Amino acid sequence: MTTVDTNGKIAYVYDQGTDKWYPLAGTTNTAANFDWNGAHTFSSTVAFSDVVNSKGGVNNFQNPTLRNAAIPSPISGVVAFIRQDDSGNVINQIQYYYNGSWREYNDSARLVNKTSNYTLDVSDAGKTITVTSSSDVTITIPLYVSESFIVGQKIEVIRNGSGEVTFAGASGSVFINSKNSNKRIASQYSGAILVKNDTNTWILIGDLKA
Numbered sequence: 001m002t003t004v005d006t007n008g009k010i011a012y013v014y015d016q017g018t019d020k021w022y023p024l025a026g027t028t029n030t031a032a033n034f035d036w037n038g039a040h041t042f043s044s045t046v047a048f049s050d051v052v053n054s055k056g057g058v059n060n061f062q063n064p065t066l067r068n069a070a071i072p073s074p075i076s077g078v079v080a081f082i083r084q085d086d087s088g089n090v091i092n093q094i095q096y097y098y099n100g101s102w103r104e105y106n107d108s109a110r111l112v113n114k115t116s117n118y119t120l121d122v123s124d125a126g127k128t129i130t131v132t133s134s135s136d137v138t139i140t141i142p143l144y145v146s147e148s149f150i151v152g153q154k155i156e157v158i159r160n161g162s163g164e165v166t167f168a169g170a171s172g173s174v175f176i177n178s179k180n181s182n183k184r185i186a187s188q189y190s191g192a193i194l195v196k197n198d199t200n201t202w203i204l205i206g207d208l209k210a
Helices: 048-053 064-070
Strands: 011-015 020-024 059-061 079-084 090-098 101-104 111-114 128-131 137-141 154-159 165-169 175-178 191-198 201-206
Touching: 059 064, 064 079, 128 137, 154 165, 165 175
Parallel strands: 059 079, 111 128, 128 154, 137 165, 175 201
Antiparallel strands: 011 020, 079 090, 090 101, 154 191, 191 201
16 A cells, blocks of 8 residues: 655656756645754854744754653753743743753853953953952953954953052054043952954943943
């Protein structure tokens, strides 16, 4: 007896006028696993938020209850995008499973400690730098040609020691725009945020002094 197989196969139709074969769309078995072996090129930039909202490549669930039903025994490192909480409120959170619980992606600071003069590099983007020193420390922002930070990236800096913390741009026209041109963190246990605003221009906000 003839049966129907829902696994799609490519079919072709011949166009005699152009002497070409053209592929016809087949069906896809959405329950099957697919391995991508070849290289794939995209003609335009796709933001990560676009991917998670379109359910592409990320576990995407309406709420935590449905997440837990689909992934009853998660392992550390599993990522999920949750559109609502269990009460129906829109949250649109990227969550990851770590050490026995689900955590929101932005719930923690990535702390890096510095004790002396330091020049930033691209790996510092998104981190919180704590400066622990009794001596004065200068945080230098490099030129774009040296460290290609992307516009919008930010770095938090906390003055954890008694020494002054000063921000400076590398020689060669790195500009730091701040209120009243203040470039020093005001006191111990205070902080500031650097935001990349243009190719070699940054905005500095926080508890600052001249």
